[in-house]
Amino acid sequence: MPEEKTIHIDPVTRLEGHGALTIKLGPGNKVKDVQFNIGSTRFFEQFLVGRPMEEVPRIAPRICGICPEPHHLASVKAVEAAWDVKPPPAAIKLRRLLIEAKQLSSHAIHFYALAAPDFVFGPFADPSVRNVAGVLKHLPDVAVQAIKLMEFGQELCRDIAAKAIHPATAIPGGMLNSLKEEERDKWLKAVPAMLENVQKTVDLAKKVVNLYFDVITKVAVTPTYYVGLSNKGVLDIYDGTIHVMDPSGKMVADFEPKDYTKYWGEYVSDHSYATHIYYKLAGYPAGIWRANTLARCNIADRMATPLADAALKEMRALIGRPSHHTFGYHYARIVEMVQAAESIKKLLEDPDIVSTDVKLSDVQPKAGEGVGVVEAPRGTCLHNYECDDQGIVTKANIIVATNHNIGGIEKSLTDAAKMIFEQDGLKKLKLPEPLVKT
Amino acid sequence: MLAKPVPVAMAQGSSCWGCFQSLVDIHLKLADVLPLLDIKYWQAVVDYKLKDLEGYPDKSIAVGFYEGMARTEEDIHLLKVMRQKCQTLIAFGSCSCFGGIPGMANFSDIEQCYDVKFRHNKTVNGGSVPSVNVPAITDVVKPNTDYAAFDVYLPGCPPTSKLILTAVTALLEGKPLELPPYTVCHYCKREKKETPISEILRPYVGKADVQRCLLEQGYICMGPSTWGLCEGQCVNKGATCRGCFGPSPPIMKDHGAATISMLGTYAPIDPDKLIAQVKDPLGTFYRFDYPTSHLGRIRIKHEEAERRRK
Amino acid sequence: MSTTTAESSPAVNWEPRIIAYCCNWCSYAGADLAGTSRIQYPPNARILRVNCTGRIDPEFILVALEMGADGVLVSGCHPGDCHYTSGNLKLRARWALMQKTIEQAGVDPRRVRLQWASASEAQIFADGVKELTEQVRKLGPIRSEWK
Ligand code: SF4
């Protein structure tokens, strides 16, 4: 077939992950297949076997250097579940502060470094400028507010966990390090400026949403299932039960993390080393779901903090619930960033945050199995280990955030590709003038 | 200041992106550094493709960073292309220097890895190893140095932002990179009294004295055998060192052997007791540098022979 | 990985190659005595003298194995008799850790042997070399695991 053609984009840029894109077009530019090819894997589930389980929270974060905190915490929660250990309340607060700090910095970097270049320079600007260095050059104020938010989050993680990238202090039974009073005071002092930067980000995001409303509501609007944690209806990234929403917006499942194998299927595709997680009861591909910011915002009835809750309501007024708009992820990211900022403030103001009672001293390993779940910036992160009576890992199953989204990414890319190749849809879109012309 | 931005390239093999995140974490210094760079390739940041990198003239890029280990044919290719195009090539992070945490995959056979990942696990059943539009996985993790020579090693999982900034500044100014040779203990604020250890404790046991050396309290700490470029960040925050910066210079010596040597000296206890208390010497002492160690080399030779036999 | 041995098919014309690290104050002298007393032991061992077994870094053993030594013997003063008080106790602890480590890595721990032999115990030294050589002969050449 002379008219067949394959477009291969390698690597897919400005995305965290090792990906390429293969688009197959048939006669008349009919989109036949869109593949998202994740080109590597490192076999954590195999080499965790044989390790003492308390070491796993220090190994597993290397799955992802962009969001190691969720892995660190999902991992320690899994160990605690297996050993039946409940850390002191102050340790949980410290962990919450850690994961919220990561959420803040991750959402900031994602919004500004990965997404902003397109709307700042326009999606068709030269690659040499359409990047974060370009933002820095042409809009230094915007770049500086982004960097400051990242810095706040990363450095706060470091004070709690010794390292922002590959944290070291969560241990079965609590935390090895407590937050010092002078550290707390320093962070409290930095909070107002941080909140101001968050507000500026919200303002910028709203401007972008207005400018690109046509794109958001017409490109890659892809109905799928959604998966995420929620704590009695409230968006919570550290704890809760796992919810599944169907494409019509109906909540079809709500279960304890330990029961995940009943609901989660893992599809091994032939063209990607990353497996696709989906809603088992609906089958594959019907049960393809997405996680991440928009999924959590679809699932939650409300946010945990007042400004974030107001932002969620505003978002719903514009794009509805559930929203299937792939570009809505950026919007939801901002809503969540507000919640992270408010939660950080609240936790820092809690006197318990400097408590030194953050670790049990009588933890004992036992044979068993544990599941630990938290929400990573990009979606539900699950660790499940089995161990022997010495607490040595005998089996591990880990589901990283990205894997929930691969099926959905292929689906939304297919929708986008159809629009571009079959309907020549880009021309019909109302695209605004870029903020900066190059 | 430099007149013209320096052409640089940032490439990633199989990695977690933490090294590059650590580079980004120089925060506001980015505003000083980024304008000095003419980024020729960096997947996360600019939209240049592999084809662009392949098309540049040889040695036209002044400084190249390679993060991660080479787990696939594509990683190996990228590493070789980087070597060709860059004047100075930096092994960026412990994965790149020594194989890193994912080098622990060499503890098992590749088929065992495939089984757990694609064929049979809690949520996977009966899948097969993907083969369409994905590069082949290598049977064993070989150190990057087996594929390409590096000019600079910047270990750490990840290297700290401060270390990266020091290195980048030196390289951009064309100055030699001189790094202090001390181990982690040098930077550790805990008090050491040279007391031998009578018992090895797992890290969740009890509550450690915050003033005293963790090792002397019985917690395995790799500080004495590890290069201290991190300035002791874990040990100063309550967590034992797990050796993520690899051995102190000369950095290609056997980190695990050095740690065993050190621990035996600190804990001259009855062998049976010691063995019972140290649960996982291989996964603890060789966590970040198995592929470049002697034992790891033996393993690699063994795996390659097995493959040839099949 | 299974600890592969060549028990069933010993290579033709192959003789085990053993590296023996001996403490200067006891076993090295013991080896000497074995020679002068004409005690028979296999010629497979290459003896390297160290000042005390406390000087032995596990790297010495691992590097020998990596370079193709089929077996490694370490011979030192009896516990309590070390001329530097506790060198051999430190080595003994290192040895235990090293043996567990190489076993985890899939190298047969029977390829390495630690023994104590004083300057007058020529027979003990000779027997140690003999036993390790025979043991390694059964295991086969280490290189056969790599080819
Ligand atoms: S060295 Fe560490 S931080 Fe860097 S890529 Fe490897 S695992 Fe990630």
Ligand code: SF4
């Ligand atoms: S052994 Fe560890 S705790 Fe002790 S001084 Fe060294 S780095 Fe500090």
Ligand code: SF4
């Ligand atoms: S203290 Fe040890 S584990 Fe922690 S960063 Fe430094 S070298 Fe790595």
Ligand code: FES
């Ligand atoms: S002097 Fe012989 S072992 Fe120490």
